[in-house]
Amino acid sequence: MMLRTARWVAALAITPLFASVPPSSWVPARWNWSDPKTLDLLSGTPINCLLLESYSSEMAHRASERGIVTLAVLKPGADPAVPARAAIRAGIQGIVLEGDFPNGTAARVRDALADSHAVVVELTSRAHMPLGGPDPVIGTYQGVWPGIQVLDNGAAKAAPSGSPWIDTNSGFIRSVRAWGPAAVWLGYLPPPHTVVTGERYLAAISDAEMAGARWVVALDNDFSARLERGDPAAVKDWRGMTQVLQFFESHPEWRTLHSYGKLAVVQDPDDALLSGGILDMIAAKHTPVRAIPGQRLTSESLQGAKMAVDVDPNGLTPEQRQILKDFTRAGATVLTAPPGWKGQSALQPDQITLDKAELDRLNDIWHDVQTMIGHKNLGARLFNVSSMLSNVLSTEDGKQVVVELVNYSAYPIENVTVQVLGAFKHARLLTPEGIQKDLEVYTPDEGGSAVDIDRVTACASVRLD
Amino acid sequence: MTRREWIALISAAPLLKAAPNAPAAPVAIARCASYDEDVTARLATMFDQLGGLDRIVRGKTVTIKLNMTGSPGLRVDGRPPGITHYVHPKLVGATAHLMGQAGARRIRFVESAWASGAPLEDYLLDSGWNVRQLLAAAPGVEFENTNALGKGSKYARFTVPDGGYLFPAYDLNHAFEDTDVFVSMAKLKNHETCGVTLSLKNCFGNLPASIYGDDAGVDEPNENPTSGRVKTMHMGKRQPSKSAPSELDPSSSREPGYRVPHIVADLAKARPIDLEIIDGIESIAGGEGPWIKKIRRVQPGVLLAGLNPVCTDAVATAVMGYSPRAERGTAPFRTCDNTLLLAERHGVGTTDLSRIDVRGVPIAQALYRYEA
Numbered sequence: 001m002m003l004r005t006a007r008w009v010a011a012l013a014i015t016p017l018f019a020s021v022p023p024s025s026w027v028p029a030r031w032n033w034s035d036p037k038t039l040d041l042l043s044g045t046p047i048n049c050l051l052l053e054s055y056s057s058e059m060a061h062r063a064s065e066r067g068i069v070t071l072a073v074l075k076p077g078a079d080p081a082v083p084a085r086a087a088i089r090a091g092i093q094g095i096v097l098e099g100d101f102p103n104g105t106a107a108r109v110r111d112a113l114a115d116s117h118a119v120v121v122e123l124t125s126r127a128h129m130p131l132g133g134p135d136p137v138i139g140t141y142q143g144v145w146p147g148i149q150v151l152d153n154g155a156a157k158a159a160p161s162g163s164p165w166i167d168t169n170s171g172f173i174r175s176v177r178a179w180g181p182a183a184v185w186l187g188y189l190p191p192p193h194t195v196v197t198g199e200r201y202l203a204a205i206s207d208a209e210m211a212g213a214r215w216v217v218a219l220d221n222d223f224s225a226r227l228e229r230g231d232p233a234a235v236k237d238w239r240g241m242t243q244v245l246q247f248f249e250s251h252p253e254w255r256t257l258h259s260y261g262k263l264a265v266v267q268d269p270d271d272a273l274l275s276g277g278i279l280d281m282i283a284a285k286h287t288p289v290r291a292i293p294g295q296r297l298t299s300e301s302l303q304g305a306k307m308a309v310d311v312d313p314n315g316l317t318p319e320q321r322q323i324l325k326d327f328t329r330a331g332a333t334v335l336t337a338p339p340g341w342k343g344q345s346a347l348q349p350d351q352i353t354l355d356k357a358e359l360d361r362l363n364d365i366w367h368d369v370q371t372m373i374g375h376k377n378l379g380a381r382l383f384n385v386s387s388m389l390s391n392v393l394s395t396e397d398g399k400q401v402v403v404e405l406v407n408y409s410a411y412p413i414e415n416v417t418v419q420v421l422g423a424f425k426h427a428r429l430l431t432p433e434g435i436q437k438d439l440e441v442y443t444p445d446e447g448g449s450a451v452d453i454d455r456v457t458a459c460a461s462v463r464l465d
Numbered sequence: 466m467t468r469r470e471w472i473a474l475i476s477a478a479p480l481l482k483a484a485p486n487a488p489a490a491p492v493a494i495a496r497c498a499s500y501d502e503d504v505t506a507r508l509a510t511m512f513d514q515l516g517g518l519d520r521i522v523r524g525k526t527v528t529i530k531l532n533m534t535g536s537p538g539l540r541v542d543g544r545p546p547g548i549t550h551y552v553h554p555k556l557v558g559a560t561a562h563l564m565g566q567a568g569a570r571r572i573r574f575v576e577s578a579w580a581s582g583a584p585l586e587d588y589l590l591d592s593g594w595n596v597r598q599l600l601a602a603a604p605g606v607e608f609e610n611t612n613a614l615g616k617g618s619k620y621a622r623f624t625v626p627d628g629g630y631l632f633p634a635y636d637l638n639h640a641f642e643d644t645d646v647f648v649s650m651a652k653l654k655n656h657e658t659c660g661v662t663l664s665l666k667n668c669f670g671n672l673p674a675s676i677y678g679d680d681a682g683v684d685e686p687n688e689n690p691t692s693g694r695v696k697t698m699h700m701g702k703r704q705p706s707k708s709a710p711s712e713l714d715p716s717s718s719r720e721p722g723y724r725v726p727h728i729v730a731d732l733a734k735a736r737p738i739d740l741e742i743i744d745g746i747e748s749i750a751g752g753e754g755p756w757i758k759k760i761r762r763v764q765p766g767v768l769l770a771g772l773n774p775v776c777t778d779a780v781a782t783a784v785m786g787y788s789p790r791a792e793r794g795t796a797p798f799r800t801c802d803n804t805l806l807l808a809e810r811h812g813v814g815t816t817d818l819s820r821i822d823v824r825g826v827p828i829a830q831a832l833y834r835y836e837a
Contacts, residue, residue: 164538371689375583383590386538411543415593442597445586452595 565603775814
């Protein structure tokens with residue numbers, strides 16, 4: 001056994017780690033199994049990075065043979081440098097520090113592993129994410145489980161917009177991605193003591209991917225057990241999940257596109273890193289929106305925008321306030337939160353959603369935002385999408401626009417209409433099911449370009465040229 | 466009790482004395498199990514049974530009030546609203562097509578889009594309807610959101626002849642005046658406040674929220690309404706905009722089960738309905754929309770059409786398994802006044818089934834009990 005282990009480690013030592021796939025392209029999944037045979041489940045899937053809470057050299061070797069990166073997950077407790085070194089010695093190729101470790105821990109672990117060039121990924125609380133730093137991957141273990149909020153009586157919970165409220169991490173992801181190019185991982189787990197259907201897993205994947213992040217695939221215990229024993233329903237759901245992953249991974253260019261929104265929300269991280277805030281409310285109205293961290297507000301960041309919401313005017317420097325003044329002088333509209341609007345209640349360290357008092361407070365500004373937006377087309381307008389969320393992206397020159405749609409309901413949505421600003425000649429519908437179909441582009445009364453989509457199952461994208 | 470016995474019973478039960486002079490008109494019933502059937506052919510047959518659509522619409526402007534209650538975002542089990550609580554777009558398209566064939570000059574679909582003054586086309590699109598298909602269904606199709614002023618320059622005032630129950634007159638969108646023929650296209654449903662919602666109750670939605678809504682202007686209409694009409698019209702907690710006629714007796718009952726049926730009866734008198742079409746192919750029972758907890762999906766598989774809203778609703782109520790002359794306290798009017806009887810007392814039409822000529826499928830064969 002010792003000999004075999006040594007041979008594997010030697011083999012790994014000469015393998016150019018991550019040579020072919022940079023960390024920014026890792027497609028992660030938590031893998032609760034230790035049996036290397038379970039790696040067969042990954043055949044033909046884009047998952048190329050496994051997070052292992054327990055590992056063996058054999059598992060690491062077998063995964064590596066398949067081109068799959070393995071990362072050992074370490075939690076706060078004893079000094080992680082020691083188990084990190086042990087993991088690397090066993091053939092594991094990187095470390096995930098999951099949780100909020102004392103300051104400097106990640107740096108010490110990186111130093112300890114410097115010789116191996118192992119990658120260290122931090123999955124921290126949202127509040128502790130190293131925004132704008134040099135790490136190729138930043139992530140959090142916190143997240144809301146995406147889906148339509150359902151009340152005790154089974155009815156959908158209505159949002160301020162009058163539509164069913166959709167729990168989403170997409171506003172948070174937009175805020176994080178506005179800080180820099182790092183790949184963003186969401187490492188939250190399925191809700192405990194809950195029957196999680198296949199559709200909900202698809203929503204979890206799509207919710208992150210739509211906004212340019214990756215959900216670290218994590219299966220609940222029941223699903224894991226059924227999948228391991230080859231239960232047909234579980235296998236079918238698993239295939240559906242990997243199909244959706246493949247769909248997004250087949251289009252890496254989407255991660256490089258810019259928000260097509262003409263509406264900007266200027267926010268500081270305290271608010272921006274919460275779910276259910278102003279960004280999610282605007283997204284629920286399918287108004288394309290770009291997130292601008294207050295610290296990064298420049299005239300360039302507002303290029304092309306027509307409206308802006310300044311959530312925390314007191315947090316801006318005099319120079320930044322001047323940028324917003326110049327923006328309005330150029331004909332744009334700025335909605336500024338009322339004085340003293342912010343900071344009325346302190347956020348808890350582990351808080352990722354707004355509490356009722358904050359929601360009530362937010363409703364004041366939300367009403368003004370709704371009035372300001374009205375029925376204007378600020379990049380795109382979408383119809384029959386109350387159980388969906390969307391992201392509208394474009395190339396820098398604006399010649400290509402991609403509308404990503406995610407369905408959070410358990411039913412396919414039929415007859416979706418998308419109206420986009422700008423004159424486009426061609427539109428193509430792309431779906432995870434493999435549909436690639438040209439759509440008729442027509443001009444609605446209000447101008448711009450419009451397409452009708454017959455049916456959206458889990459998610460779909462429309463590319464307009 | 467057999468179906469025939471039941472119909473005989475509800476027809477012969479004059480729980481309230483019928484207005485002897487209230488007019489009667491024929492009502493057609495057709496079986497239609499699904500929206501995948503030839504809905505157009507079914508409708509065409511029914512219109513023929515009523516004497517032909519041509520004589521009603523040729524060369525005329527026709528305004529069709531759709532039933533699209535509640536936000537399009539609120540769904541029953543995520544289903545398209547047309548198979549639950551809205552009229553189905555296929556039925557709407559078929560109606561437009563037949564009216565176009567019959568020579569209608571203009572076909573204007575109207576609805577007071579819930580909590581919105583936006584173009585009705587947006588509301589239809591949000592409901593999953595294909596607006597372009599509807600526009601292509603017939604020449605001269607157009608849309609108007611009657612929740613505010615819309616494309617008009619002023620509101621039209623409709624006085625209730627011989628005085629109203631609650632208001633002497635109502636201010637409505639111009640579309641209700643600028644028309645030769647007014648059609649109520651309703652869904653075969655129960656209603657939490659009114660027991661049933663059919664062609665009469667559908668027209669409660671004629672009221673613009675800009676004037677009668679909870680955020681209506683105090684003096685003048687609010688042309689950007691964002692609320693429903695619960696506080697103002699259901700509960701009488703505030704008055705409509707002062708630009709419109711005020712309530713006859715502000716000290717009258719504030720109970721929704723009293724107010725809404727009386728207002729609906731007023732509206733039927735003030736803005737007469739010329740043609741009624743009721744979609745009972747698929748629907749919901751137990752309430753009018755997904756915000757009512759006890760609703761369930763049903764498939765009665767019937768269509769109804771008629772030339773008098775009280776007669777049509779009386780037949781429809783019987784098809785649902787209720788007596789159209791039931792008093793307050795009796796199903797389906799357990800906690801409300803009977804809108805049909807109030808409209809009958811206004812002289813709009815008779816609820817007396819024995820006086821109504823039912824054509825096509827008999828009530829007994831169309832019977833689908835909403836309270837099994």
